[in-house]
Structure formats: C-alpha cells, structure tokens
Amino acid sequence: MDNLIALLVAAPLLGAAVLLCGGRRLDAVGHWIGTVLASASFVIGAILFADMLGKDEEHRAIGQHLFSWIPVEGFQADVAFQLDQLSMTFVLLITGVGSLIHVYSIGYMEHDERRRRFFGYLNLFLAAMLLLVLADNYLLLYVGWEGVGLASYLLIGFWQHKPSAATAAKKAFLVNRVGDMGLSIAIMLMFTTFGTFAFGPVLEATGETGEGKLTAIGLMLLLAACGKSAQVPLQSWLGDAMEGPTPVSALIHAATMVTAGVYLIVRSGEIFNAAPDAQLVTTVVGAVTLLFGAIVGCAKDDIKKALAGSTMSQIGYMILAAGLGPIGYVFAIMHLVTHGFFKAGLFLGAGSVMHGMNDEVDMRKYGGLRKHMPVTFVTFGLGYLAIIGFPGLSGFFSKDKIIEAAFAKGGTEGWILGSVALLGAAITAFYMTRVMLMTFFGEKRWQPDEKGNEPHPHESPRSMTIPMIVLAFGSVFAGGFFGIGDRFLHWLEPVTEHAHGHPPIGATAITLSTVTVMIVGVGLAYLQYGRRPVPVVAPRGSLLTRAARRDLLQDDFNHVVLVRGGEHLTRSLVYVDHTLVDGVVNGTAASMGGLSGRLRKLQNGYARSYAVSMFGGAAILIAATLLMRAV
C-alpha cells in the first residue's frame, strides 16, 4: 500500500512529461492522456483512502521513503512521502476537483490549438500540488510549493500573446517568490535549531527551544502562506491571475493551490501552538484579508475578479481559523474543502457563462442569463447559496464553525475577530448576491461588439456541465456530511489535535446572528441591483468603491514604491557600475597614459639634454652612495 503513494505523484508527472515533450503528434489525443492520468491519480487516492479507513486511527498515517535526495555532511534531505488524514483530505480534494476540471477543460479549451500543452501544464500542477501535500519534510514541500508556483505561472500566462497575461503571470511568480523567501528562511531556522527539517522530528522538538525561535519560524511560515494564499500584504497577484483560462482559476486560484498556505500553517500547528505571537499575527492577517477581499469583491464588475476577491476573503477565513490554534485547525480545513467545492463550481459556472458570451467578463454586459443557460444557472445558484452560508449548505457549516471559534478565542481579541468574521459574512452575502443578480437576473444588457457580432448565449457542452453538476452536489451536501456529528472533526483530530472552544455567547446565538447578517447582506444587494436596472457603464461610485475597484490602491502602492523605486535603483546602479567601479580602473589606465605622455616629453631629442640627465644621474648616484655611507 505504502508504495502507491509515489504513484499519486508519478501519474500526473508522467502525463506532464509526455504531453510537453511529445510534440504536435500528440495534439489529437493530448487532452485524453491528461485527463486519464489525472483521474488515475484520483483512483489511486481513493484506493488509499479506502485502505486508510480500514485501519484504526493510530495506524492511519503511512509513509514511503523513495531515496536520499541531498546527502551532505550534517544535512539530510530525503525524497519521502507521508500520507495521513490531513494529506489524504487534500489528495482527494486535489485529484477529485482536478480530474473534474480536466474534464471541463476538454470542452472549454476545444478551440485552442495549444490544448495539449494546457493539459500538460495542468498535469504538472497536479503533480506539484500532490508533492506539496505528501512531502514528509519542509524542503520537499518547498519543491512542491515552487512547483505549483511554476505551474500557476505557466497557466496564468497561457495566452502569452496577451501582454496582460504575461505580466500577470510574472507578477504572480514574483510575489510568490517573496513568500518562498519566507519558507526558505523558515527551513534554515529549523535546520539551525533542530538540525533537521522533517515534519516529525521538528514538530516533536518544538518544546526544546525558546519561544523566540518558534515565533520567528512561525512568522516566516506565515509569510510563505501569505504569498501562496494571496493574503495581505502579498495578495496583489490573485486578481491579475484571472488572466488565465477559467478552469485554471477554478482549480488553482480557487480550490487548491491558494489553500496551500492554510495547509502549511495547519501542518506546522505545533510550532504555532508554541508561539502565540505568531498565531496572533496570523489571525490578524486572516481577518484583514477577509475584509479586504470582500470589499474588493463588492466593487469588481469583472465576474472572475469578483470571484477572486471572494476567494481571497474565504481563504482569509481559513487563515483566521488556522491562526486560532487547536480550536480552529479542523474548521479551517473543513472550510477549505467545502470552499474547494463551491468556489470551483462558481468559477466553472463563470467560465461557462463567458463561454457562451464570447469570453465577455464584464457583468454589466450580462443580465437575464438564467433563461439562456439553465444548468449553469442552477449549479451557480447552488454554489452561491453555499458560499453565502445558506443554512444547510456546505458554507453554512464550515463558516459558522469558524465564526464560533473566532469568538471562542476569548477576550477582546475574540470579540474583534468574531465580529470581523460576522461582518465578512454579511459582505460575502452582499457581493455574491450582486454577482448573481447582475449575471442571471434583470434585462439582457449585451450589445454587439465593435465587430458587430452579437453574443448568442447558449448552454455549454456536456463535458463542461457535468463537472459543474458534480461540484454543485459537493457544495450542497459536503458541509452537512462533514459537519453533522463532527465527522470531519473525528477524522482529522489525530493529526491536528482539537480543542473545543467555548464562545462567550452561545453557539446558537452565533448561528442566528450569522444567518441574520447573511440576510441583511442579501437584502442590501437586492435593493441595489435587484430593484432597479443595472447601468451598463459603471457609475463613478463612492470613494471606497473606486478604491475597491483598484484593489484598494494597493497595486498603485506597489507600483510607485516597488516598481518605480526599483527601476530608479537599478538604473542608478547601472550608472554607478559604469562610471564608478569601471571608471576607477579606466581612470588609472588613463592617468597612466597621461603620465607616460608627460614623461615622454623628457625625451626631447636633444643629445645635450640627454647628457644633462646622465650628468645629473651621476651626481645623484655619487651623492646617494656617499649618503648611504654617511647614515
């Protein structure tokens, strides 16, 4: 059984290799190869899952040691996997949603002549992501970590001929690199502290070192998480990442990759448990981001950007939960999974809408689509209900738990975090309702574009609708399945130990308030977008709205401070290198030449002056000799 773990990674990796090296001759079958291998990996995952369920809790975690990777004096890095409940959860999510999205892409990318490569990249992503969650040490995790970064870079920039896409891809990679810096520093700290960076030893030894070290490690891990999971202050890339094909947004930038940060924090739970300060910062980051993303989500007219904002905000919830420590870990993961379902569903829905609308993304040019694409409408609607936390659907269970845990944190912290989470819930309801209304309700607002061809909204092919339906099921029932009877809790508890939080106010009260704020949000949205028609051209809007449209000016900040500043720095350095560093050398050479020129003048061609120099020389010679004797 253990040896199957490697196959999980190997299958999609093989796919990537074949598809990317195969060349044109594979164009015809490329997408099938990709899909088959992805699903193969899912099947393996399922087998392992069944096997795991068969064991009792203590022996569920299994591992596989492939080979020793970097054997150097006093430094052991192995290529070894560990598959415990946590990893298993992710494996199923990744391979499952992944396979679905492969299927979806068959239809979605039908008309793209580079479809084979697209599937190659998707497989590459799966492999890297699985490596990330299966690694049994931080260095190997780092490999997966950067691997998914690469895949996301390739996929965001898949339509490279669009400069915007290429730029977005580069931006994503760079911002992620900043996060990766944090991860690598964390690994170094672990190495110098514990002499290793394998999960087991490190997490066991947390007790043996000071809190300062652990806080440092924790913060560095958090930095990494911020980069990967688009948390403030490293969130800027996610919005632009929507340049990529929609399946990519669904798989990578909603369901799986962006949640890697949460995985990292939960996986390193012991470290954070022992470093309260790090935890506090984590919760703050989560809280800030969940508001930030929500606000941005409210202002965007681009349907994918709006969903991206929502993703940011939802991951904010997870980070917040993860920051809460043992009382939050499980719910973070739970929300992660449910979110994986409904957000992927929402994105696929959006993709299907765009598919029918000539890739139009501006919601102000949609309207009344429910008649034209019923399946999309229904699935999207279910996803919508799930995310706003409509009682009984997935989002309800997971989000509610998180809010509860936030309050349970206790003290003013608890109050603040809890209310922020509540507020977030309200805004979520607002912007999702907005999306819903602008897209599927009201009058049709699309006109023929400048080339005069008017979009003919139509339902998408079955290859696309089926995955949406499946995901819709997930979004409806997953939450209940996990939440009721704390199934999920018991499943994960052995890995991420759990502590029951006791919120100051009763759980029911919290649940009720959650529902109320949700209704409020929906209502507000209805008043603004349901009652009166939506203007095709966006109104100027309030200061906040305008700021929110521009991602709360945070890009502008980056541009001015980092980009401009960097340009100036490099330009001036180029100048310095040329004038100063090089100049010194050339200067000495030149001065040598000048000196030579001057000395040359002495050689004036007159024999008598030569004689003078000889005479003088003789005089000096004699004088010097006598002098030597004198002293």
Next chain:
Amino acid sequence: MNPVNYLYLAALLFTIGASGVLIRRNAIVVFMCIELMLNACNLAFVAFSRMHGNLDGQIIAFFTMVVAAAEVVVGLAIIVSLFRSRHSASVDDASLMKL
C-alpha cells in the same frame, strides 16, 4: 709641490669638460670637451701613480691616449658624415628622433 693639487686640477678639468659637453652646441667642440675629460683622467692617473709610486697609472695614461685617438677617428668620421649630409655640425639640429 703636493701632487694632491694635481688631483684637484684633474677634477677641475673634468668638470670643465663635462659642462662643456652640456652647454656647447657644436658637435666638434662637444667632442673636444670629451677629450678634455679623458685628459683630466690621464692627469689623475699620473698624479696617483706619482703618489703611490707605482707605474700602473702612467701605463694606463698611455692606453687612454690610444683609446682617445681611436675615438677621435671614429667620432670625426661620424660627425663629418653627419655634417656633410645636413650641412650643420650642431648637436641640437640632430633631433629628428624624439619622444
């Protein structure tokens, strides 16, 4: 009288000759100055040999004369050929090559 004075004289002559080389333009004169220096040397040799009471110095003086004569032959040959080709015996005119 004290032979040391001859040494002083020799030194004087030598210096005169040397300064002559430095200041005179005419190649012939310069050359004569050099001869003067050589003769100063002779004087010195003789004076020393007188002081030491051995004959080496005087013998050397003879050698020097012969050498000087040889130098005259060679030197005049060169100077004359130069003079003929550029109609001037000035040392300073011979300054094509410089720097």
Next chain:
Amino acid sequence: MSFPLLTATAALPAIGAIATAAVPAARRTAAKWLALLVSLATLALAVIVLVRFDPDGDRYQLTESHSWIKDFGVRYELGVDGIAVALIALTALLIPFVILAGWHDADPLETHSSRWRPTQGFFALILAVEAMVIISFEATDVFLFYIFFEAMLIPMYFLIGGFGDRAHAGSDEHAAAQRSYAAVKFLLYNLAGGLIMLAAVIGLYVVAGNFSLQEIAEARANGSLDMATNTERWLFLGFFFAFAVKAPLWPLHTWLPNAMGESTAPVAVLITAVVDKVGTFAMLRFCLQLFPEASKWATPAILVLALISIIYGALLAVGQRDIKRLVAYASISHFGFIIMGIFAMTSQGQSGATLYMVNHGISTAALMLVAGFLITRRGSRLIADYGGVQKVAPVLAGTFLIGSLATLSLPGLAPFVSEFLVLIGTFARYPVIGIIATFGIVLAALYTLVLYQRTMTGPVKPEVSAMPDLKVRELVVVAPLIALLIFLGVYPKPLTDIVNPAVKQTMSDVHKKDPKPEVEAAK
C-alpha cells in the same frame, strides 16, 4: 608506473588543438569534426577519471609526480580530489557542446584573405583552453597551477577579441573596437591579478621552500612550517586577489559583462562556465589549504563582498538592455553565492559551492547557448528587439524558459540544490548574511522572468515572425544539458558522494567544525 591518466586527459585536447590549427584553410569542416571528436575523446577520458576515482580513497588520487624545474622547487605534480574530478568532468562535458554550438560562428567572411584561417583557429583555441583548464584543475603544485592559470588567458583573449558576434547592433568598425576593448580589459584585469599572485607565489617559495601543495599543507597542518601572521595574510591576499578577479568578485567584476557581451555565446559560456570556475576552485584548494588562518581572518570581509556581488549583480542584471550582459551580471550574482559558500566554512556551504560550480556551469551553458541561437537568428543582442518568439519558435522558447528557471534556481532543477546548500550553510554561521542573500532568490526571479517576458511573450514582432525554430544540431546541444539539469536536480547524490569527502578534508584543513544545531547543543 601506471598509465598517466590525468596527463592524458589534459594532453589530448592540447594535441588536438595543434592538429586542428594545422588543418589547411580549405578543409574547414574537417577541422570542426576533428575538434569535436577530440573533445568527445577527452570527455571519455574524463569519464574514466570519474570512474577510477574512489571517493573513500586517499585525498589525492591518480597522482603523478615528476621533477620539472628543480631550481624553482617546481615539480610536475598532478592529482585529483573529489572537487577537481567534478570540475574536470564539467569541463570535458561542456566543451563538445560549446564546439557544436559554435559550429558556424567562425566561418570566414569573404572579406578575409585566403591565408587567414579563423575556423581552425577558433576550434584550436577552444581545445587549448580546455587543456589548460583541465590541467590547472589537476595540478597539485602551486607553480604548475599558476603557469596554466596565467597561460589560459592567452587563448581566451584571442577567442574574445578575434571572434565576436557576427550579428552585432551597430557598425562593424564599432563592433571591432568594442570587441578588442573587451578582450584587452579581460586580459589586463586577469594579468594584473595573476602578476600580483606571482609575487605571492614567489613569497610562498621563500617561506616554504617548495611548491608542493601537499607538502606545504601538511607542514602547515603539523606546524612544522609556521608563517608569521602578517606574511600569511599578505600571501593569502596575493592569491585571493587573482582568484577574485577571475571569479569575479565585486568590485573586480567589470571585465565580465564586456567579455561576455562582446564574444560569441559559446565563448561566453567558455568564460563563465569553465574558465571562471578555476578561480573559485582555486580559492577552495589553495587559499584555504595553504593559508587557513588568513582565510579565517579574511572571511568576514570576503563574505560581505560576496553578498554585495549577489545583490548588486542581480540588480544590474535587472537593469540590462542586452541579453548577454544580463546573463553576465546574473553570473556575477551566482559567483557571489559560490564564494559565499566557500568562505562560510561549513560543510553544507562548501559542498554547496562545489555543486554550484558544476550546476551553474550547466545552467548558464543552457541559457547562454539558447540565447546565442536566438541572437544569431535575429542579429541583435538587445532585448527590446524581440517579442513573441514563443509563438513562432515554441521549442526555442521552451528551452530558453527552462534555462531561465534553472538560473533562478527553481526547485527540481540542479541549481536549487546547490543554492539552497550555500544559503543554509551560510545561514548556519552567519544568519544575517544568509537572510540578506535570500533576497537574491527574488531578484533572480525578477531578471530572468522579465527577460523571458520581454523576449518570448507578447505580440509577435515583425522581425521575428519568420524566425525558424531550433535545428537538430541546436537541439542536440540543448537537450542533454536540460536533461542533466533535471537529473542533478532530482538526484544529485552521485555528485555529492564524490564531493563530500573532499569537503570534509578542506574543513579539517581550516580546523572548522559545523555549528551544532541549537537543540543538540542544548543536550
């Protein structure tokens, strides 16, 4: 007296060089093939060396020792340790690719006179460089090393100055001027370094009485030869200066961008991937072994310089408009890492540095050669002249991307292993420096991806619209390098196994122990 394997490895290309130079002007192609075959044969010999070398055996193996110039106390002493073996293998491996990549770089123009034989010269010079580099890796006699360390400048100099890019932005006159400026700069910098080293070499002789690395190192170790502190430091500086110029270390780096910018891609590879490695290698072998105390004394300063090189080189790479100069500055940054690893004085750092030398050789070769193919197609080195290549020449773009990713040391590719080792090795002893150095990771991503974006993506520029994709010859050059990058990134064990013992030795030379992890230390 067994077969002198090391001598053969160095002598073969030398003879090949002479033979190639002797090929008559008309038989140009014959010369090319001859050179290629010789380089392959050398590779075979290098492989034999690799196989015959026993990692757990003596420190120096396959040794040869003959009297040479006894008046100077000089012996012809060869021997290889793990580090040397790795680098010899690298050199022998890269040269065939260099030759293949430069296949048409030296075809004579019709303006040349019939007696001028650039092609023969080009390949002969490459082989000559190979021979000298290899023997300077093998030499265990300081003087012998010095001789070839210096002598290899001459062929390099002719390669840089004599064979610039055909396709050069600007007039031909201008190009020639630029080129000879670069060549002279290269030679003068390195010659100056070498001469200062010469003074130190003489000084070493005066102090030690011979040039045998082993004898001196032993004597230093068992204290039978003790240098006055200041003497040792001066000598160390003399040696280090030369190596720092060659490596190159900030602020002695300015010759590299010119040299790499003006010379053809294969020659640029030769410079940065092969020749410069002699500098870093020599730091490990000579500076640390001969002057351990002084090395430790100088470590802080050197680390700071290395750090500056890393950041500075990366920032300047960002600011470049010229593809080759960009790669050059990137290399400066990477050499900063190597030197940092060497002087971090930890096993991880030094193993990392050694791996880095090899990996950087391969990755730069891959990137630079592909860039060369690109440049010869378009006839310009300016980044601004490209755009959208990915659409017309996907394979070229793909290989270029992999080269770039290797340069930014993406995990899974060889450079990551070495870079991470260097970082962690440095961090273990000098945390602050280690952390600052990690910024290099981000900057590396910046300059490589900006380069890729500007050249390969975006709308297709009309000038590149007709650009052909990689030809078979070019694929044959690039594919193996990429395969190697991936292999060494996933499974570097074969390399580390060879290197580790040598590193252990060096560590013991400088009497340094790895810092214990805090937890163990607590126990």
Next chain:
Amino acid sequence: MSTTAVHSLWTTAADPIQKIDAPNIEYGQLAPTLIVIGAAVIGILVEAFVPRRSRYYVQVFVSVVALAAAFAAVVALAASGYGTTKAGIAAMGAVAVDGPALFLQGVILLAGVLGVFTFAERRLDPVAHGNRVDSFAAQAASVPGSDSEKAAVKAGFTTTEVFPLLLFAIGGMLVFPAANDLLTLFIALEVFSLPLYLLCAVARRKRIMSQEAAVKYFLLGAFASAFTLFGIALLYGYAGSVSYATIAQVVDGTVETVNPALADTMGNDALLLIGAAMVVMGLLFKVGAVPFHMWTPDVYQGAPTPVTGFMAAATKVAAFGALLRLLYVVLPGLRWDWRPVMMGVAVVTMLGGAIVAITQTDIKRLLAYSSIAHAGFILAGVIAMTPDGVSSVLFYLGAYSFVTIGAFAVVTLVRDAGGEATHLSKWAGLGRRSPLVAAVFAVYLLAFAGIPLTSGFAGKFAVFKAAAEGGAGALVVVGVISSAIAAFFYIRVIVLMFFSEPRPEGPTVAVPSPLTMTAIAVGVAVTLVLGVAPQYFLDLAGQAGVFVR
C-alpha cells in the same frame, strides 16, 4: 704627501732597471677572444684584397666560421672545467676565465652568429640595378641622396666592412664580462663601443636618422666612458692598483700595506665611493638603466634594424656581465653602500621603461623602452647578491637576447615603399594578412610580457625569486606592478595585429632568406624551450654562477 713616497720614487728611478721577464699568456683559455679578433683582422685584409664581387660571401663565411669556432672553443673550455673547477685568472690577471665569463661569452657568440645572419640578409630590399642589397648603405661615406651614392648603388657597392666591425665589437664584448682589471674593462668597453657607433651610422634607408643615432650614441657613449675612466682613476687612486683582486682586498681591508703611501689614500673612502659610483654609472649607461637610458630609444630607432637587434641583445649581456663581476668581485665589501642605491635605480628603471613605453607609436622605440624595463628586471636579480642572483641574471640574459634578436628580425620583414614600416599604425591587421609572422611576433611579445610557458616568464621568475630571497621583496612588488603596466603595451601591439582590420595601403611582409628565417626560428625555439623546460639551462647558469677572484 709624505716624503717617503717621494723618496721611494727616486729609489725606483735610481735602481738599475731589472729586466722584465716575458708575460706568459694562456692562449688556450683566451682562444675565443683571440679567434674572433683574428677573424676581424682577416676581415680587414679581405676588404683590402678580395675583389668586391666576392667580398660579401667571404666576409660572411669568415665571420660565421670564426664565431662558430669561438663558440666551440668556449664549449671546449667549459667542458674541460674552466667554468667551474679550473676557473682562474688568465693573461697575468687581466682576464678571468670562469663560469659567468664563459656562459656570457657563449651567449654573446650565439647572438653574434644570429646577428651575422641578419646582417647578411639580402632578400628584403628590392633588387637595385640587378644586385641584391642588404640593409646597409652602399657607401657609408657618400652623402645620402647625392650623385655619388646613386653611382655607388649603380655600381652595386655594399658596405661589407660591417662584418669585421661586428667581429671587433663581439671581440670586445667577449672580453668585457671577463675583464679582471679596470684597465681591461675600459679597453674592452671602447673596443666594442666604437664599432657599434659606426654600425649605427650606415643604414641604407633613412640614413639621416641613422647618422643622427650614431652621433648621439657616440657623444653620449664617449661622455659616459669618460666618467668610467675617471672613476677608474679614482679607484686606482684609492687602491693603488686596477686589479679587481687587489681592490677587493683593499676594500675589505685584508691587504697588508706594502707601501706606506697607500695608507692615506686607502683610508679615504670618498675616492672609493665616488670612483665606484662613476664606474658603475658607465656600465649602467651601457645597459640602458634610467636615468642613463635616454640614448636607447633614439639609437634603437635610428640604427639599421639588424644592428639594433644585435646591439640590444649583446651589449646588454656584456655590460651586465661586467656589472656583475664588478659588484660581486670588487665591491662586495661595499654592499651596504651600493645596494640601496642600485635598488633605487632598478625601481625607476622598471617603472620608467614600462610607463613611457605605453604611449610609443614606433615599434622600434617601443622595443627600446621595453628593453629599458627589462634592464630594470635584470638589475633586481643583480641586487640579490646571492649565487642564485648571479645564475638567475645569467639565465635571464640568455633568454632575453634570443627573444630580442628574433623580435627585431621580424621587424625587418614588415616593409613598405619607404623601407621598414616601423610605425605601429602600419602594423594594423598584420595577423590577417600574414598570420604566421604575426603569430611569431606575438610569441616574442608574450615572452617580453613574461607570460608563462615562454622564456620570459622563466627568466622573470628566476630574478624575482632571487631578489625575494636576497631580501629585496619590495623590488619584486615593484617589478610585478611594472610588468602589469608593460603587459598593456605588448598587448596593444597584439590587438593591433590581430583584431583590427588591415589597411589597404598597409605594408607587405617580405619573404626573407634562410638566414633571417634561421634567426627568427632559433629565437622562437629558444623562447619556447626555455619556457617549457628551462631546467637544463638553469643548471648551466647555476654551475656558471660562481666568480673567480
């Protein structure tokens, strides 16, 4: 002045003149010199009696044979141990026959042979009126451009006197480093100087410059030798003798004063120091050390290139030989006085030569300045004051002389309408037009620059090592710096030859006769051999490194 001395003079006068017994001359040991001088005399007779047509051949034949024979004699002497065990004083103390002497004589003779080859070259200049011409004036006496000269050219005159002159010069040079008393030193100096003055004046092309060179060389040379002579006089005055051995003893104070008159001069160190300084100055002039170097560039440029080549090589060898003997045999007791001074000279010479050379535009002047810089390097070895110092200098001289002759021989090949094209700008792109010649010249330049695997490096290393061991580390540093500076202009020439486009009206490379070819080939061969496997020659120099007193 004490009366005793005066009285002693009378008595010597009064005594009956005791008969002088004939000196015994070890002809065998003097064979090399005698052969060469004899051949020179024969050369004169040839000029007098052999018909003009065949003179050239006879002269060349005689010279070559003589030099070869002389060299054979040197080898024979060395083989029979006169260089080491049987080393001694010959010709009644006038000449020393020991290692350094024989080694340098050997070098000079080989240089002489190559010199004769380059002198005899007749293929380079275009054929004038049906007879081949060499680089010497048809008739030195006739005014350049005058009718008489045209007539001389038409008649096919050639100045075959150069060969005997060369032989005389060589003869003098053979004695110079072997001279064991100051008188012999001075005579030898003149004997090799005078012919050189003449040889400088007889260029076929650019005769005005050649004559100017001759005048400058002559006047300054004579000036210098006057100083030398005065110095000799003072030394004689100090020691009462010109024999090296005696002076050395007096300097060391180990002499038992035979006559009281010596007592008061002996005490007078001013005589000694001034005298020594002046003699040394004369020698420094010959080696072209700063500030006595100024004649070098002009003379090197003006003189016929074959002469320049020979002069540059052989004069340095002879002069340094003499300098070594003087400093190591006569004045070792004075080491502490002259060593610092010589260090100063060495420093300014190394730097001065290197720096001024940077901006030169004429290849011959460039080589002249480089020769000055090299003189500085050699001085560094001289100063070492160790046996290693001696042998390193000997080795350096051997290596250097061949490179120099070869380099100047190459210069003679690059010609345009006006004869040799010595202006650097004309050398542009030579490597493209005739790669082989350019490559050869590049080898020489690299040797000058002291790049490893050339004799230049071995030599430089030897002297620097000696200097460092002799405790002159500072000199090594300066030497290294100035080598770096010097590298710049050698490289400049290489750049010019290989990396710059050839000029359409550029010079052509004449195809020389086997004579010059041998000269060049030998030069290259020696350069490389001494660069790669110098051990044998180092041994030779090492054995030859001991002076006899």
